[in-house]
Amino acid sequence: MTTKFIKGNEAVIIGALYAGCDAYFGYPITPASEIAHAAAKWFPSVGREFLQAECETASLNMLYGAAAAGALAMTATSGPGMSLMQEAISYMAGANLPGVIVTVMRAGPGLGNVYPEQGDYNQAVKGGGHGNYQCICLAPNSAQEMCDLTMKAFELSFKYLTPAIVLCDGLLGQMMETLTLPEREMPRPETSSWAVHGNAETRPNLITSIFLDAPAQEEHNIQLQAKYERMKVEVASEEYLTEDADLVLLGYGISSRIARTAAEVLRSQGYKVGVFRPISLNPFPIDAMAKALEGRRAMAIELSSGQFRDDALMHLSRDAKRYQEIGLCNHMGGIVVSVDEVVAAAKKYMNWA
Amino acid sequence: MKTIQTVGMYPVFNRSGKETRATHYCAGCGHGIIHKLITEAMVDLGIQDRTIIVNPIGCSVFGYYYWDCGNVGAAHGRASAVGTAINRVKKDAVVISYQGDGDLAAIGFNHTFQAANRGEHMAVFFVNNAIYGMTGGQMAPTSLVGMKTKTSPFGRDPLTMGYPTHVCEIFNQLKAPVFIARVSVADTKRIMQAKAAIRKALEIQRDKKGYAFVELISPCPTNLGVNALKAAQFCIDQMEKEYPLGTFRDETANAEVRQPVKGKPSPKEFFEDDSHQVPPAVIDPAAKELRLKFTGFGGQGILSLGICVAEAAREERRFTSWYPSYGPEQRGGSAQCSVVISGSPIGSPAVDHPDVLVCMNQPSYERYIGDVVPGGVAIVDSTVPLEVAPPEGVTVHRMPAIDLSLQLGVPKAANTMMLAALMKLGVTGLQREHLLNALYASFKKKPELVEKNRVLVQEAEKWIEENLLK
Numbered sequence: 001m002t003t004k005f006i007k008g009n010e011a012v013i014i015g016a017l018y019a020g021c022d023a024y025f026g027y028p029i030t031p032a033s034e035i036a037h038a039a040a041k042w043f044p045s046v047g048r049e050f051l052q053a054e055c056e057t058a059s060l061n062m063l064y065g066a067a068a069a070g071a072l073a074m075t076a077t078s079g080p081g082m083s084l085m086q087e088a089i090s091y092m093a094g095a096n097l098p099g100v101i102v103t104v105m106r107a108g109p110g111l112g113n114v115y116p117e118q119g120d121y122n123q124a125v126k127g128g129g130h131g132n133y134q135c136i137c138l139a140p141n142s143a144q145e146m147c148d149l150t151m152k153a154f155e156l157s158f159k160y161l162t163p164a165i166v167l168c169d170g171l172l173g174q175m176m177e178t179l180t181l182p183e184r185e186m187p188r189p190e191t192s193s194w195a196v197h198g199n200a201e202t203r204p205n206l207i208t209s210i211f212l213d214a215p216a217q218e219e220h221n222i223q224l225q226a227k228y229e230r231m232k233v234e235v236a237s238e239e240y241l242t243e244d245a246d247l248v249l250l251g252y253g254i255s256s257r258i259a260r261t262a263a264e265v266l267r268s269q270g271y272k273v274g275v276f277r278p279i280s281l282n283p284f285p286i287d288a289m290a291k292a293l294e295g296r297r298a299m300a301i302e303l304s305s306g307q308f309r310d311d312a313l314m315h316l317s318r319d320a321k322r323y324q325e326i327g328l329c330n331h332m333g334g335i336v337v338s339v340d341e342v343v344a345a346a347k348k349y350m351n352w353a
Numbered sequence: 354m355k356t357i358q359t360v361g362m363y364p365v366f367n368r369s370g371k372e373t374r375a376t377h378y379c380a381g382c383g384h385g386i387i388h389k390l391i392t393e394a395m396v397d398l399g400i401q402d403r404t405i406i407v408n409p410i411g412c413s414v415f416g417y418y419y420w421d422c423g424n425v426g427a428a429h430g431r432a433s434a435v436g437t438a439i440n441r442v443k444k445d446a447v448v449i450s451y452q453g454d455g456d457l458a459a460i461g462f463n464h465t466f467q468a469a470n471r472g473e474h475m476a477v478f479f480v481n482n483a484i485y486g487m488t489g490g491q492m493a494p495t496s497l498v499g500m501k502t503k504t505s506p507f508g509r510d511p512l513t514m515g516y517p518t519h520v521c522e523i524f525n526q527l528k529a530p531v532f533i534a535r536v537s538v539a540d541t542k543r544i545m546q547a548k549a550a551i552r553k554a555l556e557i558q559r560d561k562k563g564y565a566f567v568e569l570i571s572p573c574p575t576n577l578g579v580n581a582l583k584a585a586q587f588c589i590d591q592m593e594k595e596y597p598l599g600t601f602r603d604e605t606a607n608a609e610v611r612q613p614v615k616g617k618p619s620p621k622e623f624f625e626d627d628s629h630q631v632p633p634a635v636i637d638p639a640a641k642e643l644r645l646k647f648t649g650f651g652g653q654g655i656l657s658l659g660i661c662v663a664e665a666a667r668e669e670r671r672f673t674s675w676y677p678s679y680g681p682e683q684r685g686g687s688a689q690c691s692v693v694i695s696g697s698p699i700g701s702p703a704v705d706h707p708d709v710l711v712c713m714n715q716p717s718y719e720r721y722i723g724d725v726v727p728g729g730v731a732i733v734d735s736t737v738p739l740e741v742a743p744p745e746g747v748t749v750h751r752m753p754a755i756d757l758s759l760q761l762g763v764p765k766a767a768n769t770m771m772l773a774a775l776m777k778l779g780v781t782g783l784q785r786e787h788l789l790n791a792l793y794a795s796f797k798k799k800p801e802l803v804e805k806n807r808v809l810v811q812e813a814e815k816w817i818e819e820n821l822l823k
Contacts, residue, residue: 002625003633005660005667005675017620022442047617049441053434054467061431061464065438068425069405069446073438091428175702176660176675178667180633181624196423198439198446200402206417208408208426261700338705 381581
């Protein structure tokens with residue numbers, strides 16, 4: 001078992017290469033650049049392609065091209081670059097193409113700054129491109145998961161033939177932790193039935209998202225929705241000390257780590273607090289969350305205006321057919337919520353002395 | 354319908370499930386001719402199975418209804434980016450990017466330009482008819498001066514709309530392209546020249562020699578609002594004045610043939626090839642979580658000092674996290690990092706209340722000393738004036754890290770002095786051997802520094818023994 005002390009951003013590339021990623025196309029942007037740096041070193045070292053694209057629009061259209069040819073390809077970026085990628089994400093979803101996009105959130109909107117935020121939740125989870133499409137979205141919270149969930153993103157993306165997004169933030173990307181290397185490389189997915197490889201077998205295959213005939217376009221959309229329905233079995237989540245909790249802190253990514261420490265501090269002061277953490281944001285682990293919140297109060301910890309909290313509320317009201325108040329302890333602008341702030345907000349929310 | 358045999362092209366046009374032999378192109382349009390020339394070359398050269406054509410947005414969006422080869426549809430303007438990726442992952446494929454003037458020279462110009470500059474292995478066929486076709490007759494980058502279109506109803510005025518774009522001439526400034534030519538399909542003589550150019554571009558792909566760019570002047574009677582003959586005449590009389598035909602470059606004879614990449618290790622072989630293996634952390638409920646903060650100026654080695662401590666903790670099978678400040682401030686301004694060492698999985702990697710604070714400059718001392726927990730320790734460089742009193746119960750050690758390193762002639766090693774202080778004062782609970790190993794391992798690329806630092810550590814420890822531990 002080999003371990004490395006490594007930045008989350010670098011762990012992404014190890015995961016990608018163990019997944020069998022053939023090509024990396026990317027454009028530098030803080031705080032995601034270490035992913036490109038690691039890719040530039042390691043992809044050629046194992047005989048894979050690395051290309052610095054002219055812009056993020058190009059990066060993602062390159063992902064489209066590589067996927068069309070049946071290759072495993074990836075890119076990584078941060079908010080402003082992710083905005084430019086929305087066009088091709090929609091085209092990939094429309095053409096049933098797989099690929100992995102890692103987005104390391106920074107503060108926005110606009111230029112913002114390069115410090116950690118989670119304000120791109122809706123962009124990643126709900127999608128910023130045009131049309132009735134969805135992407136798979138996974139949210140790691142450690143260097144280990146930056147690696148493991150990048151691998152998982154490739155697996156799911158090729159299973160469902162839709163783009164997969166790994167949603168993380170600047171803090172996770174920059175921090176170093178111990179990574180245990182994956183035990184084995186992922187088997188190569190079969191792509192000859194749909195991809196265009198440039199050989200006789202795949203010559204009849206066609207990659208496109210155009211259906212000029214309206215009923216055909218509707219049928220295509222119906223098929224896409226059916227696929228998203230099938231994807232729901234892939235939900236993943238994690239709980240910490242929720243069994244006897246009065247208050248459950250909700251958070252994904254780095255916020256779930258802060259919530260964990262806050263729960264420990266509150267427990268040491270005699271308050272029963274637990275943590276529920278979605279690992280997959282799309283599909284959203286609504287059943288597990290509804291069960292974890294049953295008869296308990298909830299408060300979301302996040303580095304955004306409450307985008308994740310609002311989505312959790314939407315899922316609760318739609319799937320569990322109930323409304324539950326969810327408190328919010330947040331920061332925006334690149335300020336990380338501190339454990340002290342979570343502890344204070346939890347006490348105020350619960351009317352604990 | 355009688356079955357006819359075709360090679361390289363489908364016998365019937367099959368859009369919307371209605372089979373027809375009529376194409377979707379207008380009478381007198383140049384696309385059909387260009388499609389046929391590409392098909393003939395593809396079949397003659399025996400590359401039909403290897404060929405992948407990137408279909409653009411525009412009238413030729415339905416190219417895949419005609420070409421019997423691999424087909425990929427691209428977003429508007431992005432065909433050269435899509436083609437780039439295909440040739441990168443399928444090195445034996447023959448990649449063709451087929452693009453119109455709006456697609457290639459307006460929205461997608463940069464992608465096309467960059468792909469040409471990188472010398473991507475693909476043939477780009479640029480259909481220039483001086484107008485937007487499918488969108489319905491708007492001004493193109495290649496529309497002529499004075500030309501009336503839907504978006505230049507009073508004629509193209511170069512003062513506000515710029516001049517016609519000469520793509521071949523621009524690309525001819527680049528080093529990488531192997532072949533650049535402008536041809537026309539306006540009459541039979543010209544079609545024969547176009548045929549030769551298209552064939553050449555595909556031969557270059559077959560032989561893996563690099564980037565080929567062929568601009569094709571092509572009539573669009575519908576959007577020019579004239580009949581087929583007049584549209585062809587417009588190409589010859591007016592477009593050729595602006596866009597002279599000819600071969601701009603042919604480096605085929607000198608172009609290098611792309612060779613396959615030689616054997617490389619697998620990711621598993623590559624990443625597991627580490628001489629020093631550290632086992633994963635183990636849960637130890639008895640171990641108290643230790644939270645450290647390292648602060649100072651960028652360039653003082655603050656971040657690497659934190660990594661040394663973290664690596665030593667890993668050696669002792671502790672859960673360990675290291676979190677730096679980053680962004681503009683890492684270059685020249687203040688630098689700081691948080692290290693958490695624990696016997697169980699770590700929650701927040703950010704340290705708000707350190708047990709141990711290392712301070713190498715005044716602003717950091719003033720900013721963070723108040724955060725140290727009671728019973729905690731601060732190790733502060735002697736150059737920092739203690740104008741702010743530490744909180745009660747916090748022990749402050751003064752360490753002349755900067756001065757000592759200057760005296761010893763290694764001004765960059767103040768962080769090594771601080772590491773010696775952490776060791777000698779025993780505040781991390783980590784073994785001296787592990788901290789030293791981590792320090793020496795950090796000089797893996799500069800082994801000459803290991804011996805130097807060994808001496809520095811000895812000197813620093815001597816100073817600490819004589820001054821701090823008496």
